[in-house]
Amino acid sequence: MARSSALTSDSGKGKGRKPQESGRGSLGFWALGVATGALIGVALPTGLLLALGLAPSALALLADASRGRWTARTVLVFNLAGLAPALRSLWMEGHTLGALAGVAFRFDGLPLAYAAAAFGAALPLVASWAVLAVLEARAALQVAQLEQRRAALRETWGDAVDEPASGQGQPQGSS
Numbered sequence: 001m002a003r004s005s006a007l008t009s010d011s012g013k014g015k016g017r018k019p020q021e022s023g024r025g026s027l028g029f030w031a032l033g034v035a036t037g038a039l040i041g042v043a044l045p046t047g048l049l050l051a052l053g054l055a056p057s058a059l060a061l062l063a064d065a066s067r068g069r070w071t072a073r074t075v076l077v078f079n080l081a082g083l084a085p086a087l088r089s090l091w092m093e094g095h096t097l098g099a100l101a102g103v104a105f106r107f108d109g110l111p112l113a114y115a116a117a118a119f120g121a122a123l124p125l126v127a128s129w130a131v132l133a134v135l136e137a138r139a140a141l142q143v144a145q146l147e148q149r150r151a152a153l154r155e156t157w158g159d160a161v162d163e164p165a166s167g168q169g170q171p172q173g174s175s
């Protein structure tokens with residue numbers, strides 16, 4: 001039995017080794033946990049506020065399995081931006097657990113951080129719709145410009161502009 005476990009542990013090393021895919025145990029998630037744990041040890045109120053406030057980011061990091069994790073990144077950035085006023089208030093009002101209890105549940109505390117994280121989660125979804133709307137508007141503008149050009153050509157050349165070219169006996173010119 002010991003020999004088979006030694007064989008399987010060595011089988012992952014060498015040329016045939018696949019690169020480790022970023023799964024649920026990714027380095028970013030663990031780094032976030034270690035940093036929050038270190039802050040809890042050094043500065044308890046700040047660490048607790050970050051642990052509570054960055055919960056949406058941790059969930060997004062676990063849930064986002066896409067390559068690049070863009071949704072998790074936007075959630076983290078917006079979550080940190082929403083948490084910044086609460087951190088500032090905590091530091092200004094006396095860095096104590098009592099101040100943490102007062103700061104965390106005010107509007108500029110956890111509710112703002114969670115709302116910002118929700119906005120960050122929705123942003124990648126809405127951004128694709130916005131890009132589609134812009135592209136469709138540009139296409140509609142180009143169609144309108146081509147229709148105006150066609151009308152101008154119709155005035156100059158008559159209704160023969162609307163007839164499709166047969167391709168026989170017509171010179172092949174560049175446009």
